[in-house]
Amino acid sequence: xxxxxxxxxxxxHAHADHGHHELPFWRKYIFSVDHKVIGIQYAxxxxxxxxxxxxxxxxxxxxxxxPGQPLPVLGKLLGETAMPGGVMAPEFYNQLGxxxxxxxxxxGVVPLAVGGFGNFVVPxxxxxxxxxFPRLNMVSYWVFLPxxxxxxxxxxxxxxxxxxxxTSYPPLSDIAxxxxxxxxxxxxxxxxxxxxxxxNFIVTIVQLRAKGLTYWRLPFFxxxxxxxxxLLLLAFPPLEAATVMQLMDRLAGTSFFLPSxxxxxxEQLKAAGGGSPLLWQHLFWFLAHPEVxxxxxxGMGIVAEVIANxxxxxxxxxxxxxxxxxxxxxxxxxxxxxxMFMTGMGTTMSTFxxxxxxxxxxxxxxxxxxxxxxxxxxxIRFTSPMLFATAFLPMFAIGGLTGLPLGLTxxxxxxxxxxxxxxxxxxxxxxxxxxALFAGxxxxxxxxxxxxxxxxxxxxxxWLSFVAINFVFMxxxxxxxxxxxxxxxxxxxxxxxxxxxALNVVISWGAWGLALAQLxxxxxFFMSLRAGARVAENPWHSTTLEWAAxxxxxxxxxxxxxxxxxxxxxxxxxxxxxDYSPQFQAEG
Amino acid sequence: MDEKIYGWWLPPDxxxxxxxxxxxxSVLHWFMLLLFIGWGVFFVYCLVRFRARPGHVAxxxxxxxxxxxxxxAFVVVVEIFLLFGLSxxxxxxxxxxxxxxxxxxxxxxxxxxxxxxxxYPGKDGKFGKNDPSQISGDNxxxxxxxxxxxxxxxxxxxxxxxxxxRPVIVxxxxxDVIHSFNIPVLRVKQDTIPGQLISVWFEATQTGxxxxxxxxxxxxxxxxxxxxxxxxxxxxxxxxxxxxxxxxPGEPAAAAPEEKK
Numbered sequence: 001x002x003x004x005x006x007x008x009x010x011x012x013h014a015h016a017d018h019g020h021h022e023l024p025f026w027r028k029y030i031f032s033v034d035h036k037v038i039g040i041q042y043a044x045x046x047x048x049x050x051x052x053x054x055x056x057x058x059x060x061x062x063x064x065x066x067p068g069q070p071l072p073v074l075g076k077l078l079g080e081t082a083m084p085g086g087v088m089a090p091e092f093y094n095q096l097g098x099x100x101x102x103x104x105x106x107x108g109v110v111p112l113a114v115g116g117f118g119n120f121v122v123p124x125x126x127x128x129x130x131x132x133f134p135r136l137n138m139v140s141y142w143v144f145l146p147x148x149x150x151x152x153x154x155x156x157x158x159x160x161x162x163x164x165x166x167t168s169y170p171p172l173s174d175i176a177x178x179x180x181x182x183x184x185x186x187x188x189x190x191x192x193x194x195x196x197x198x199x200n201f202i203v204t205i206v207q208l209r210a211k212g213l214t215y216w217r218l219p220f221f222x223x224x225x226x227x228x229x230x231l232l233l234l235a236f237p238p239l240e241a242a243t244v245m246q247l248m249d250r251l252a253g254t255s256f257f258l259p260s261x262x263x264x265x266x267e268q269l270k271a272a273g274g275g276s277p278l279l280w281q282h283l284f285w286f287l288a289h290p291e292v293x294x295x296x297x298x299g300m301g302i303v304a305e306v307i308a309n310x311x312x313x314x315x316x317x318x319x320x321x322x323x324x325x326x327x328x329x330x331x332x333x334x335x336x337x338x339x340m341f342m343t344g345m346g347t348t349m350s351t352f353x354x355x356x357x358x359x360x361x362x363x364x365x366x367x368x369x370x371x372x373x374x375x376x377x378x379x380i381r382f383t384s385p386m387l388f389a390t391a392f393l394p395m396f397a398i399g400g401l402t403g404l405p406l407g408l409t410x411x412x413x414x415x416x417x418x419x420x421x422x423x424x425x426x427x428x429x430x431x432x433x434x435x436a437l438f439a440g441x442x443x444x445x446x447x448x449x450x451x452x453x454x455x456x457x458x459x460x461x462x463w464l465s466f467v468a469i470n471f472v473f474m475x476x477x478x479x480x481x482x483x484x485x486x487x488x489x490x491x492x493x494x495x496x497x498x499x500x501x502a503l504n505v506v507i508s509w510g511a512w513g514l515a516l517a518q519l520x521x522x523x524x525f526f527m528s529l530r531a532g533a534r535v536a537e538n539p540w541h542s543t544t545l546e547w548a549a550x551x552x553x554x555x556x557x558x559x560x561x562x563x564x565x566x567x568x569x570x571x572x573x574x575x576x577x578x579d580y581s582p583q584f585q586a587e588g
Numbered sequence: 589m590d591e592k593i594y595g596w597w598l599p600p601d602x603x604x605x606x607x608x609x610x611x612x613x614s615v616l617h618w619f620m621l622l623l624f625i626g627w628g629v630f631f632v633y634c635l636v637r638f639r640a641r642p643g644h645v646a647x648x649x650x651x652x653x654x655x656x657x658x659x660x661a662f663v664v665v666v667e668i669f670l671l672f673g674l675s676x677x678x679x680x681x682x683x684x685x686x687x688x689x690x691x692x693x694x695x696x697x698x699x700x701x702x703x704x705x706x707x708y709p710g711k712d713g714k715f716g717k718n719d720p721s722q723i724s725g726d727n728x729x730x731x732x733x734x735x736x737x738x739x740x741x742x743x744x745x746x747x748x749x750x751x752x753x754r755p756v757i758v759x760x761x762x763x764d765v766i767h768s769f770n771i772p773v774l775r776v777k778q779d780t781i782p783g784q785l786i787s788v789w790f791e792a793t794q795t796g797x798x799x800x801x802x803x804x805x806x807x808x809x810x811x812x813x814x815x816x817x818x819x820x821x822x823x824x825x826x827x828x829x830x831x832x833x834x835x836x837p838g839e840p841a842a843a844a845p846e847e848k849k
Contacts, residue, residue, distance in 0.1 A: 089808075090808040090809065090810075090811065091808045094805070094807075094808060094810075163808075164805065165805050169765075169766055169804070169805070170765075171764065171765045171766070171782060172765040172766065172805065172806060172807060175764075175765070259782050259783025259784075260783065261720040261763075261782075261783070262720075262763065262764055262782055263700075263720050263723045263730075263763045263764060264701070264763075264764045264765075265701065265764075266723065266724070266725070268720060268721065269764075275783075276783065277766055277781055277782065277783070278781065311638070311646060312640075312645075312646040313646040313647060313648060314648065314650065316650050316651070316653070317650075317653065342768065342777050342778060342779045342803075343779045343781060344778065344779065344781065344784060344786035346683075347679070347680055347683050347684065350679065351676055351679075351680075354671060354675060354676065354679075355671060358667050358668075358670070358671045361667065362660075362663070362664060362667070365660065365663055366660065368627070369627075369656055369659070369660065372627060372630060372631050372634065373651065373653065373656060375631070375634035375635065375638060376634050376638065376651055377638060377646060377647035377650075377651060378634070378638045378646045378647075379638065379640045379644055379645055379646035380634075380635065380638050380639045380640055381640045382639070382640075390635065393631060394624075394627070394628060394631060397623075397624055397627055397628075398624065401620040401623060401624060402620070404616055404619075404620060404667075404670070405612075405613060405616045405617075408612065408616070408670060408671065408674075408675035409675060409676075409679040410608070410609050410612050410674070410675040410676075410678040410679045410682070411609060411612050411613050411616060411675065413609060413679075413682075413775060413776070413777050414598075414609060414613070414772070414775055414777065416777055416803065417768060417770075417777075417803040417804060418803075478596040478597065479596075481596070481597045481598055481613075482594060482595065482596055482597065482598075482599065483598075483599060483772030483801075485770065485801055485802070485803045486805075487805040487810060487811075488810065488811040489808075489810070489811040490811045490812070491811070493811055493812055493814050494799055494801050494814060495589060495591050495594050495799055496594040496599060496772055496799065496801075498591065498594070499591070499594030499595055499596070500594075500595075500596060503596070571646060571648070572645060572646040572647070572648045573648055574648055574649075579645070579646065
């Protein structure tokens with residue numbers, strides 16, 4: 001995936017000739033300040049961690065499907081501490097759970113959605129030669145990667161990796177083995193990287209738009225990334241602070257989160273005391289709720305681009321979409337305590353948070369409706385990106401709708417911390433965001449590499465994934481309604497767990513099938529780098545600015561300075577011969 | 589214990605306040621199904637009707653969103669009803685209608701890694717003070733031996749006996765990490781937070797043998813933090829209390845209390 005310097009014709013350099021000579025390999029591909037290289041670095045790193053995080057879950061699913069059974073082959077390889085006699089130890093189960101969540105959210109989805117797609121696409125879509133702060137961009141990746149490595153190395157700590165959930169609630173996390181300290185340190189690095197990146201995005205979008213590119217002519221993808229950047233910037237600091245406080249509780253003898261008089265395993269805990277476990281929860285969820293919008297918004301942005309392009313008509317309700325996404329951004333800061341309804345919350349607070357939670361569901365409904373309405377009257381091409389983008393819609397609908405019983409306190413009494421929650425958020429982020437990200441990969445791969453992915457393999461990848469993923473997550477709602485708690489090493493301890501144990505087998509086989517379904521994608525991804533059909537600038541006949549640049553773009557991106565003449569989705573304009581009028585083409 | 593009552597949906601509700609919760613669940617899921625099928629039908633219709641084929645073109649002029657405005661308004665109205673007509677009243681009535689302290693059975697719960705320690709006040713109706721420094725294997729709640737009120741207290745572990753048709757108020761806390769007191773058939777869930785004493789109440793409408801499960805990850809034994817919930821008739825309960833009460837001071841110990849560990 002080289003960022004090639006040669007382009008079709010011309011003198012091969014973008015309008016801003018910096019007058020520098022060819023960079024050495026390590027500055028071109030390793031410590032690069034080019035947003036495209038950095039975007040690819042983030043994307044590839046994230047894809048590796050998505051696969052790793054998924055593998056952790058596939059391992060965990062063995063224990064859930066066949067509790068107490070030794071795992072053939074792999075069981076012995078993982079060692080006697082994690083899998084004594086090939087049977088998973090409860091501590092290892094908890095590590096797999098905590099690390100799956102942490103890795104998928106912070107090392108997988110967000111780095112791909114924001115670090116990968118954001119970095120690569122946003123400057124191109126606004127007609128900029130790079131981000132506003134290219135060196136800061138490089139620093140943010142190189143702070144992120146050590147954080148990832150530290151996070152994964154925590155599996156080798158004494159006592160294993162973090163095992164208190166991705167939510168790391170104290171006092172449990174405060175007294176957990178050393179792997180938790182590594183989790184905290186890794187999170188500090190990763191959060192810092194996000195903060196640096198988000199500033200870059202905001203300044204870039206505000207300052208570096210091409211001539212004629214007013215805010216109301218920005219592709220929806222850019223609006224979504226702008227709101228996402230604000231969420232990251234404003235929501236992450238409390239969690240970074242809280243993580244440092246947890247580090248201090250663990251290492252420096254403080255008791256931010258430790259109340260007095262704790263007795264652990266029969267011994268009085270030697271701690272200063274006087275702290276509050278709920279303080280962590282507030283600080284954590286103050287980030288983690290906006291974080292879930294960070295997880296979904298870039299995906300919605302991608303879906304918007306792919307739908308407009310493949311329906312050959314403007315997005316329905318573009319302005320409504322923009323207002324909705326900004327409203328979601330604001331509201332996302334005032335719903336966090338719906339994760340804490342069962343902590344002994346008073347009626348005033350819980351009524352407030354229920355209400356804000358119901359309110360925030362409305363713009364999501366509006367966005368989904370706009371996307372579905374965008375299909376009406378279209379000329380729909382079912383390309384690989386479009387398959388993923390359209391499947392996103394009903395999948396996100398299921399995820400969003402199942403949030404309703406969770407956001408209402410009375411029903412949450414029963415459903416809190418059950419598998420219903422796991423089904424809910426996975427529908428939004430797995431067949432939701434991940435499908436949107438796949439759509440983005442199939443859509444922008446030609447721009448990044450100059451070659452097309454195989455559409456046949458793409459369709460196989462889509463259908464296998466779509467079927468498998470529903471087998472994985474749909475049964476979880478039934479498990480939740482039966483009352484099955486999450487994070488249970490052995491659900492068959494409980495009668496209500498035994499009642500839904502058969503579903504655990506279905507889910508696990510679905511997950512293993514889902515893994516196999518990714519093989520066509522992995523093969524396609526690497527094969528097409530060498531053997532994919534070559535493309536010119538605009539293989540999808542799209543209208544947004546990134547398609548004015550060569551495929552792949554050189555340093556500086558555009559051969560001539562782009563100028564924007566119209567709205568972002570002028571497809572099938574009456575009276576024109578072509579069914580698309582790109583933003584960057586003067587009238588013709 | 590009857591396993592047959594546990595299937596793929598809500599287990600039977602044996603509580604006084606649960607019917608309204610179950611009703612909310614039902615209304616919610618019908619509403620969700622209605623929306624999903626409504627959107628879904630339109631969605632599939634669009635995919636089929638507007639698929640690309642020879643001679644077919646897209647329409648540039650957007651469809652006027654009149655129907656959509658009504659649908660959005662309908663969704664908003666239903667959500668307002670769900671929030672203010674169902675959920676909030678149910679939640680408020682549960683939280684605010686705490687039973688009369690004189691009629692209710694009081695129980696204290698201190699959760700630990702990985703067991704549920706219950707304390708019942710004896711005939712004096714008073715709980716002995718809990719002192720963390722007094723916690724030991726025999727004294728999981730750390731009842732202060734100097735406190736006369738605690739001498740007749742009954743302690744059980746992983747075993748909650750309650751009478752049917754009488755309100756029960758459980759004051760929950762934890763001695764180490766956050767656990768969660770969760771009895772699905774009673775529609776009860778309350779996080780037990782160290783450093784805090786939180787009250788939760790319920791009233792059982794049926795006798796039976798049910799389960800208590802921890803609903804907050806609390807360590808490697810989280811999965812086996814199971815308790816038995818035995819809802820007795822008032823007579824059975826009184827008999828159980830009498831049989832298991834600690835002996836008055838000075839007399840030889842009676843039979844060991846039921847299910848110490």
